[in-house]
Amino acid sequence: MTIKIRDLRPGDPSDAESVVRVRRAALPFMITTPAALAHELATAHPDKRHRILAAETEDGLVIGTAELGLVHRSPEPGQSFVNAYVDPAHRGRGAGTALLRTAEEHLAAEGALETYAWVLDEPAHRSFAERRGYRPSRSAHFLRLDLAAGPLPELPAVLPAGVELRPASAFAADPRPLFEADAAVSADEPGDVPEAPPAYEDWLSSVWHEPTLDRELTRVVLVDGVVAAFCAARTDGATRYGSAMTGTLRAFRGRGLAKLAKTDSLRRARAAGYTEAFTGNDTGNEPMLAVNRWFGYEICATETRFAKKPENRT
Secondary structure (H helix, E strand, O other): OOOEEEEOOOOOHHHHHHHHHHHHHHOOOOOOOHHHHHHHHHHOOHHHOOEEEEEEOOOOOEEEEEEEEEOOOOOOOOEEEEEEEEOHHHOOOOHHHHHHHHHHHHHHHOOOOEEEEEEEOOHHHHHHHHHOOOEEEEEEEEEEEEOOOOOOOOOOOOOOOOEEEEEHHHHOOOOHHHHHHHHHHHOOOOOOOOOOOOOHHHHHHHHHOOOOEOOOOOEEEEEOOEEEEEEEEEEOOOOEEEEEEEEEOHHHOOOOHHHHHHHHHHHHHHHOOOOEEEEEEEOOOHHHHHHHHHHOOEEEEEEEEEEEOHHHOO
């Protein structure tokens, strides 16, 4: 069977829905919507050389997709990424191979020297990557919490002196304090490729205006009026909630503020009708894994970051 690889059609809602259907089938632990997909493509920085590909059968059925681009904020030139997904019901038909080939050709033409990819930590997926010259590095867990069953931690009856809880929507007039907090916390996140923080305007378009960001469920902890911790929430607008980032600025750590923000966010998410909560942690991030175990999250899958470097190209 012939597999056609093409770009996502901007402005075509049905095409975005097809790609989202594949992403959800292949990686059901991620929060993704057609609006978010369209936004991702429309707001990508030009230097990212971002593309979203679709693998289509002869009868027009989308069975695979890939996102790819350059890590344009890295001080190391030539860093790139590709993440490919194939609908589990249509694997073994060559879609993954065709997607990866097209992606690598595009990245090479844009000057990529190293390429990184997240791969499910399962034998078939790892073998696929290794046969094509990719080698494993660090890994991360997906975690799931059933919001419809079991208790959630209670909020304290009285917050400590000087501590406030607010929604991100309270910063609508000036979200810069959240941008600065996000940049500070993100700098401590593990990663294979160093990246400079985004410019404020880029953060506004890619994070603050991202369609799945729920500004009411995103909760912010202030200490004496200063942003100290936050839990950023994304939702699909139906049943699924995701913690996009939970963190505390260094000066305020060790006081339980991240737990406070996440407790508030999860309780409000359940009250709003969300039934599943997802998050992700690097396997070496034991402090945050411990926090999520305390909430009742359980590991539901693991991904490994694979890299293809010049010395292991085939």
